[in-house]
Amino acid sequence: MMPPVTLRRRRLYVGDQAVPLFSGEVHYWRLAPEYWRAALEQVRGLGLKVVGTYVPWAYHEYARGSYDFHGLTSPQRNLVGFLNLLTDMGFWIIIRPGPYLYGEWENGGVPAYAARHHRLSTSFQRLARTWMEQVTPVLLPYLATRGGRIVLWQPDNEIDPFSCWFEREQGLDDVPGLFHQFLQERYQSIAELNAAWGTHYTKFAEARAWAESPFTLERGCFARVLDWWRFQHWSVVQYGRWCANQYRGLGVDVPLYLNYYPGMDVQNWREMAKVVDLVAIDTYPANEFSNSPDAHRIFLDTLRYQRSVSPLPFIGEFECGIFHGYHQQTGVLSANHYRLMACSALLAGIAGWNWYMLVNRDNWYFSPIHERGRPHPELYGTFQQIVQVVKKLSPPDLEKLTDTALTLEPLHVAASGTIRTDPVLAAAYSAGLDYDFFDPGNGQVPRRLLFYSGAQWLDQAGQQRLLEHVVKGGILVVFKNYPRLDGAGQPLNLLNIPLPDGVLTKLAKRVAIDLGGMHVICAGALLVYDHPPGTAITAVQEQDPDGEPDQWPQLYAGRRHTVGYIQRWGQGTLVVLGVDPTPDLLIALHHHCNVPIYARSLTPGVQAALFRRGRRYFLIAVNNGNESKYAVVRLDPTLFRQRSCRLVDLWEGTTSSALLPDVAVPLSRKSGGVWEIQATKPSTRHPPGAYGR
Template sequence: MANVRISGRQIEVDGKPIPLISGEVHYWRLAPARWREILNRVKEMGLSTIATYVCWEYHEYERGKFDFTGETEPQRNLVGFLDLCEEMNLWVIIRPGPYIYSEWKNAGVPDYAAPYHRLSKEYQSAALPWMKAVTEVLKPRLATNGGRIICFQPDNEMDLFTHWFEDEMGFRGRPGLFHEFLKERYGSVDKLNEAWGTSYSSIEQAQVRAREPFMLNPSGRSAMLDYWRFEHWLVAKCVKWHADTYQQLGIDVPIYHNYYYGGDIQNHRELSKVVDFLGIDVYPGNEFENEGYPGRHNIFMNMLRYQRTVSPIPYIAEFECGVWHGLHEVSGIITPNSYRLMCFSAIAAGITGWNWYMLVGRDNWYFCPIQEWGRIRPELYDVMRRIVAAYYEINPPACEKLTDTAIVADPLHIAAAKSLRSDPTADALYEADIEFETLDLETEKIKKPLLFYVGDQWLSREDQRKLADYVESGGTLVFFKNYPRFDETQKPLNLLGIREPDRVLTPLGKRLELRLGSISAEAVPETVPFDYDPVEISGITWLTAVQTLGAMQAVENSDVLAINYQGRKFNVGYIEQRGKGKIIFIGLDPNPALVAAVHKYAGASTYARADSSGVHTSLLKRGSIWFLIAANNAADERRTIVAFDGKDVPSGECKVTDLWTGEESRMTIDSSMTIKLDRKSGNAWKIEPCR
């Protein structure tokens, strides 16, 4: 019996590493006579793994009767397809639902199961015969039994669509699953009333607040957060039922689950507790210019970084490869360069595997590199073949991403406050081209010496304590205006002791330069500055910003007024020593210059930074070899200098290989190198020291 396990951010079968880079091939949507030719194209691309759904609605040709051998229709021959994969030495990621979505009727379930939500007795009793039948086919073909199936996805993008089941959920005035959750969370109505500021006589009387329109209402915000906690509880409970059921039926390869990129309905951290690893689904749209999930490059990068703190394999379960009918009208035609931009960006963020969805064309899908007949679209196929070659040369699972920096990432902030989509501090780091990690304070999986607070103005008591411990033990914690001032019940709590400003000044006319010791950096013009009275306090150094002379105004007397104000000093923040570490609080809006200055002041390395806007870089290391990964999100070609900063960066005589063109050169690296990037594309350079 083979040993299949997760090790080193990839799958291992009897000690042999299997990087999770694959493509989706839906056998039941393709003519069986073309399967071999199609799979040959997959292998010629350099891939050794494919993924596929198994469609309940299609394989159950009559209620209670399943065809997995093609007796009723040739495309139903799952057994034949899996046997062919084994013959061709292809590994398989299997995704048998029950739900698969996949632009299929009822999202892949029969008519009789579709009306019920996935935690209902009606649905689960309907789904169980399917799960038993498909498992009987799959078990002998698991890698643990000598087959080729290396991992297993129960269901798909778990979402109970509570807006269609408001009565069953308990959202419309009668008890439901929401009240089960509240009982589990609070135990008694008194504790619920204390948290919500209500006077219910029983938990069953509690009314949902899916949104809180009055942001100054702390009890309403507490109730709203419980709505998000409920959605997360519900999804995790449902994923657990599916995963546990399949395991009880005999599935013993690693089980993973996939989810939407937004982090709202699905709490990635909670899901990580009920499966072996996780995968995010991302469809950015063409060149990050059109509507997609997500549509902006910085959001894409943030959500991928978060995978590293919640999943032992930082994985993209569905990576845009073409687009479904309907979204094509807004996503645009996916260009070859778009794939370079997406894939090298993913590697830069620290992703170690992905599944292209869809690698092979089928109904309701466009722009795939391999057509249903096994013929290729050369302009797409060649690019993806070269991406695969670069991936294997880099070997992302074996690489360390070099960064001294992290941001705080809390699942409830991601859901309710959209913190990874629209936070100015995270945006400033991105625009400064400073690569970073995310720190989930529950898992504490990836800690770095420099931590920026990103999130809402509340944080649980426990997590505030963890931030205080992080500083006491030697970390540097940075705030730009925003900090946690409430706990998880929205009661005032400032466990970190952040000092309120004595005043908040007008932004009009402000053109400030921040002084961090001997380092200075310009703030955002017309920022709203905090201002403190500089009283002498042990352990505190006040931060000064100086008014500079901005552009002259074509208004009578304004030049004189601006000149007179030049040199005015404002105490906009402070540095406070705490134990072995420090808190840096800056009462200015963050921008690239300020976050770069903080790094320099704190002695935190930035490793690789491009001097051209629109270019994002990341430095990976494997053994003694570096890989410079770069993505150009600009609409034109960029020739840029990449500055290396840190102890463990390329220097001296090096052999540099362009992984896209294969060109090799020898150069002396003295703190920087120059690279060229096509518009809206990505690339990687292998840098080896000459000995």
């Protein structure tokens, strides 16, 4: 009996053999077969043991109804030969047979006759089923469960309903369609739909979709737009489930995974995870995150969220080169960029990735391996270093040391763009905090101190999970944005937070809050509570030391405002603050709540995170600034019994001494590093306690 392929403890296993899920993409049909072996030798030279590839439907079906998987019509169609070569060379395989693959291929890799139909149409699925019936028998003998080397199977690529091109066909324009099927599943009756939308329809077929709301104050507009986004998410999941079921029915018994865009809008990553074994993000940032001031923060946050939805936090397409056209947005991708990306991904808690593309091909630049199997010297050595550091670090075995989480709801991101605009996320990044994400939709990942970062609406189940977090002993901090409405825009406030009695203008506001032993300065409008239901939090007006010496600010100085409160709920605590979040305020709240910060850079522009494997500690730090610097990172002193420690640089192989709690590490501009912290007598303390990884 052949061993099963399973996912456990953030690893992929064939029987009891662990497969390191760090891989690279090689497209056999885009390379001359005489260079396959040379290219794969270079892949092996990097230290990788896993190779991924698409299987293009439109290429293997060379004529309508005629398929070639053995290279009879063209040597580059010899899928079987490529799989045999991978097997002979000892590689594990990630297979991606579609239907869709995109990959800068015409019609996304499906034949033109199929591309005319949207993914959920019976016409497309009938055609796609034929493709699946052709390609699956070719691949089945290579499954690891049958003695082969295929360990992961992707049933479709970056599922997108393409609603902008199929509006009428999906019921989003002027004829009924799938959108109305979705509405009937969501609402029990037309009366319930009318109540949510503020409409007067007599049947579901009359309902018209709103992708945007031109009338934000109109009753029902909010719910109507949310239902457009929910339909996108529903469509993706419906089709993903269909693909997974088809392949399962055809005998595929290795783990299935789905991948998605990094924007978290058209795809709800949490819901996609329910129909496959794991999910994966695809990410292609600009060189050194140069396209936006928030690019690096958003990159980290989207990767952090993978820990909330996937049993193995995985990057399905980790930028390794870029396609023609998009290179104008990314710029030339440098060796330094790849190191910065890799360190950032490890800092975020990623446990595996697939470099796309590891070998150059048509329409693709800046990979470390040439189409003819030669290394690009300016890149190849850096990739070797990255792989060696990954092996020393063993990311699946690492425990991220943090007791802090921020909330992230996919529907908030889709409808409100919160991952780009939320001030709590921005403040946490500027503070240099490391954290996980708590998804209100599934309750993962729980941490003791939870900051609400999201919209002012959240469905009942999500609000209930926030409440349970507090009642069971957690700490929840909310600022001006907190859930007061449900997912249909109706009043719902399970946290029972009262409206402020007043809102004071942001003009001339410079107030100080003493919290956690810190004197924190805040600016912006103030929410004022005359009768707070807990211990009052007071802000005192201060005079701007750089302001004009007029009488008005002098007279106003010293004015006291109750801007929030601290309230016990069950075994936990609710903290309400009617001010804008700031980096110092987030740090002060940690101190006040006695929640440790296990690692934080005291040097601006540097992010840091601390991990543990057994009794060994590892520090990962990233400098996204344009200047090289020695970064001072403060570690939680309770982790170590002695102040003296050794820092072993996993990149350079050098060792230096340091005195805890502050360690200084060298960081080049736009780069990152990994160090093992070796103390002679590590503490027996086991953070983060009951709150897990």
